[in-house]
Amino acid sequence: MALAQARIDLTETRIAAYDLPEGATWANEARHTALTRLRAMGLPTARDEYWKYTNPAELTAPAAPEAALFDMSKDRAVFADIDRLKIVFVDGVFDPNQSDDLHLEGLEIARLSEVMKTDIHWAMELYGHLETHGQDPVARPLAALNTGFATDGVVIRATGQVSKPVSLIYLHSSETSDAVLHHVIRVEEGAEMTLLEQGPAAARFNKVTEVDLAPTARFHHIRAQGRDHARRAVTHSFVRVAEEAQYKSFTLTCNGVLTRNEHVIDIVGDNAVAHVAGAALGDGKRAEFHHDDTVFVTHRGEACESRQVFKKVLRNGASGVFQGKILVTPSAQKTDGYQISQALLLDEDSTFLAKPELEIYADDVKCSHGSTTGAIDEEALFYLRSRGVDHASATDLLVLAFIAEAIDEIEDELLRADIAAQLELWLARRRD
């Protein structure tokens, strides 16, 4: 079907606003085919079913809407006490001075911008490939835009047990920065690594991560999306999970005018595991807060387990969205799928929209899903107060209890405690 002229214009204007980086032949080809894909799909508009609850206009506009900088100097940054290999991007530009040497036992790390100038590289089999695969059955045009125009990112191959996490730190220093980063990660058989991400990255951030897990590989991902109130972000994770491999991802979002996090997970091998979790705490008081978790898990292997656990705490007109799908193909017998999305609305101005979906073509599967929206439990609040806990502390305790199921998805104890501490800081900041 031909695209409407308005959508073509929107897409062409956005494409024209960027420079297409030049690189090796395969890289140029990957970028050009991405733009061909993008032109066929067109950029999304609010009239698209998949964008019904999140208006993509600010993500598709030619220039990034201005975003005031947030002064982090007085605050304790997330992961501050975690021993990790730091890789810093400022407004999407790699900063060698703030970054550690890109060397870690069990890992090959390179910058995407370097890799894409290399004639032959293993990443050429992956760059844009998992993204392309993830365009069906639902189009994700902003990810194709990313593949076309990504300026940098990291390319990581894990070959063994990695002693410490790789930590991507996204700093934001310009009010109009528009960053496009693309990471490619391959975890080989028996290897295990943890990727940390933190920070707002830019006024507007478009990020794609392609993760390919070989059989028995393990990948842990923990992300905190920064303290900037005004930033916009759209992120996509395209993940392929082979047999007996494990993918586990957790995201904490405490601020952001607009955030859309998409997870597209393809479980291709048997006995594999994929967990995606998120906690979003939104307060619309200082700036608008809109957070959208969109997840699509496809089960192809037998006896695989997937979990989606998303919790949102919203106040002062904040809004949250969850679109989660589990697709069980005919071959995926003995699938164990679980999906829960819950919102705690701390006032009557905030909203949560959820669209949980199951599509099952195998007959021997166990899939459960649930979605709830509610206020603080008054009974529990009174019970706590009757034991001497003041109103604000009792509310905080109940908020933490509500979020706990999502936080518990983080396996590593230190990282879990670090994220929990961030939540407590968020609550403490709202005690005025």
Add this chain to the structure above:
Amino acid sequence: MLEIKNLHVELEEEGKQILKGVDLTVEAGKVHAIMGPNGSGKSTLSYVLSGRDGYSVTDGSATLLGEDILEMEPEERAAAGLFLAFQYPVEIPGVGNMTFLRTALNAQRKLRGEDEVSAADFLKLVREKAKTLKIDAEMLKRPVNVGFSGGEKKRNEILQMAMLEPKMCILDETDSGLDVDAMKLVSDGVNALRDAGRGFLVITHYQRLLDHIKPDVVHIMSDGRIIKTGGPELALEVEQNGYADLLAEAV
């Protein structure tokens, strides 16, 4: 200790009057029991005293050690020494029982201007108190009341009471949902807390709890008033003859 005078209370939403002039004084060191048929206002009295929303006091007063508690927030009443053992203890998923106990204890101490209890001291204290109530370590770790049996919930209430050491304890139908063994355990827990400086108000339907927790004074409540006050023998009278005779007498 606790002094209630001419207390009139109505349900906020319906404007329906529940308490119609309650007069009651509980002295330090004494156990008072309130008995009465369903709907007489017993539980309302306990809720109003502890500060639950949804009730409005239209007349009268309630003081704890001379302080007007009706004007206080629920947490201030707790810090002032009031404790309500709930008829239906609330389940709080996600909040560990230990966290709950420690938060409550330290919150009250803070409100009273006292130092917080250290983690080590707290642990020692809670283990000691839990042991006498046969509450095991596993139960302490679980989320508050989640998946607890009726007996476990009530034992957990008494554990909180033992930890918080309130001055005035109100037990709202603590015997409901208890089998004989659990009732004994709970009663022993309560009796262990009886001392000269502490008052108790035990609300119950039945005499059987009062076999274990011996009251000094028994009040019969009906239609929002105390209609008769007497010694422990009054509870036996109710047990034998029901409330009908007493109610008829009051009219």
